[in-house]
Amino acid sequence: MISLNNVTFKWHKNDKTPTLTISKLNIEKGQHVFLHGPSGSGKSTLLALLAGINKATSGNVTLLNHTLNTLSNTQRDVFRADHIGIIFQNFNLLPYLSPIENVILGCQFSKKRQQKALSHSATLNNEATRLLNALGLAKQYHNKNVAELSIGQQQRVAAARAFIGNPEIIIADEPTSALDTQNRESFINLLFEQASNTNSTLIFVSHDENLKPLFNRSIDLISLQETL
Amino acid sequence: MILTKLALKSLLNRRASVVLTLFTIAVSVMLLLSIERVRVDAKSSFSNTISGTDLIVGARTGDIQLLLSSVFRIGHTNNGVSWQSYKYITSQRGVKWSIPISLGDSHKGQAVLGTTPDYFTHYRFAKKQHLSFSAGNPFSTIHGVVLGSEVATKLGYKLGDSIVISHGMGNTSFHHHNDNPFEVVGILDPTGTPVDKTLHIPLAAIDLIHGGNASHEHDEHDEHDEHDEHNNLTGHPKQITAFLMGFDSPLYTLQIRRNINQYKPEALLAIMPTVTLKDLWEMLAIVEKILLLFSFVVVLISLLGMLTTLLANLNQRRRELAILRSVGARPWQLFTLISMESLLTTFLGCVLGCALFYATLFLGADYLQSHAGISVNIAMLSRYELTLIGVIMAAGFIIGLIPATRAYFYSLSDGMSIKT
């Protein structure tokens, strides 16, 4: 469902060496993938390619039978809105929206996701509430100012936003790095739970090797790029 | 639409600075609208003061000075027209009517005008309207006075009251014509012109109150002593300030005007009121343009203030843009979002500015009327004023394009990467 073939990426056409070189990468549907590597190993670049923010300089990046590098900028943006949910390490939330509104934001740029969300609950508000509950955010926090939430709580809201409308792919970029050890595992398990419910593919990026055992598949970015 | 909602929420979140920006824009809009409204209404008031008069004749001073002093009671004339010249000129063929006037006296700061009853029949203002009385009649005796509507209300006079005229045109005078009190015999309807602030007495009375013997045509059986007690209006002063004339046809006006201007026995000046008024406006045109320019500059400054705030903010909002891109917002949508914020701010500023404008009108109308004779119309926004607001909105929109474009390029270059 996700495959990369002979992909290279250069920031500028005239750069001598590509920032990223991946000859082959395949990820199956429903896999929970642990993608790890130290900083500078090309994680952000790969994520940007997968999310359709950037276009590969050469080779093919195919997600769900859509070859992203053949799509126009707008088409890739639409694809992202329709099929991908993204969780960042921190500062995930818009400060001027409530937690519920932040969650709903996840499906406001895609009709497909909106419809899928509404198939679960009567209104988007209800669906957002359901997801926040499922991710362990207590009810009294649902409408608080996001600045009053702890990091852990903010990450749950971010996760809910990524999951609303059941996108097929969830990309999480170091989502637990800002959390304390106690919360990390429980958070990851919540992610697994949600992903399994909808059979979504989860790509979890981290530099923390200690988390590797939790995942059923692991990819090392450095070795990935060495296989030329 | 999601973008509008986001724009509104974003503005609400930055309430404090947005309110400041709103206020600056509102005040500048209020300034612009007020200046323009007063300017337009002032012009209108002036233009409506005199109508249906072919020529105004006075001593040879200057066109505009004669117009302003004789009709608007602004400034004064240093010389007058001799009774002889007046009689000669108005007895020429083609002259349909004439009204002599004499200025220079006052009562509690209001101008006193000496004239004949013809004034009440022939004087016209604002699209050839005649004067009308709310009470009483024109004077028929030498001690009658007709009050303009404002004189009556401001000083609380009614028919039958007694008034003493003072000499000079200041707010007070130390030279009162105590020995010749006048009786209020008529009060005029409001006209929105300087007529409202004037007291009208017979021409014959002017000389009388100055202690002179008004010369008049003697009949054989005319008996009088030093202190004239006769009540008719047959007296006249040796000199009048000016006179108004109407002809059988306006086709005579040009020729007669020229003849008066070249009149050898006395240095006189004849003006066509509408033409001279147009000259006045032309003189003031540059002032008007400068005023308008200044008002626009003030508006521009307030909009630039908005720009500064938006640009300063933008850097902090790059994270926000990255988040929005990650949920699928396209760069042009982010452009629209920022653009909409400036548009909303400008719009609300204009609305608030209009509200402030009307508040100012309500509070200031009375002052302008009593101190400058300008009647300001508290009406809805004219098409011109709406155009002004349209221009301000357009300016706000264009200025808003700057941060919007920046946001667009940020979102392209940043993508989803975290940038603090």
Added chain:
Amino acid sequence: MTLFKTALNAFFILSLAIISFSSNANPPKEIFWEDLIPKGHVQIDTQAQANHEGSDQNWVQPDLDAPVVKELDGQSVSLPGFVVPLEGDSEVITEFLLVPYFGACIHVPPPPPNQLVHVTIKGGVPIESLYDAIVVTGIITTETWSGELAQVGYKMKAVGVAPFEL
């Protein structure tokens, strides 16, 4: 300024169209100031006349020496000239004298009565500058009015005013 000119042009074109569809059905006849003087009549130079200072007969235009062209009465015409405003408000002029040259008013002797037209226009027309010539279109009449002098002169009920293009 250009907006005003465009509006004025539009107004002129529109009123021209209205005129051509009105009962007159003919486009207005373009006339010039010479056409207002009957053929064969020798117009005395007003300059010379005006120099009789103080003489009584000159207080109004010499009445005998300015006959009108009766044939023009009731015709739809257009005539270029300059505006001497008579009535109006701060926005528009509703009544004016149309004269053949600018400054007919001040230092130069004014034209005789058959070289003046007393124009009225319903609704008024905005005139920006008195220095610019305009073309007035309307029905011209030769009226006698009652007064001390049985004088005849031209009047016009204008339907359109447009800037004069050379």
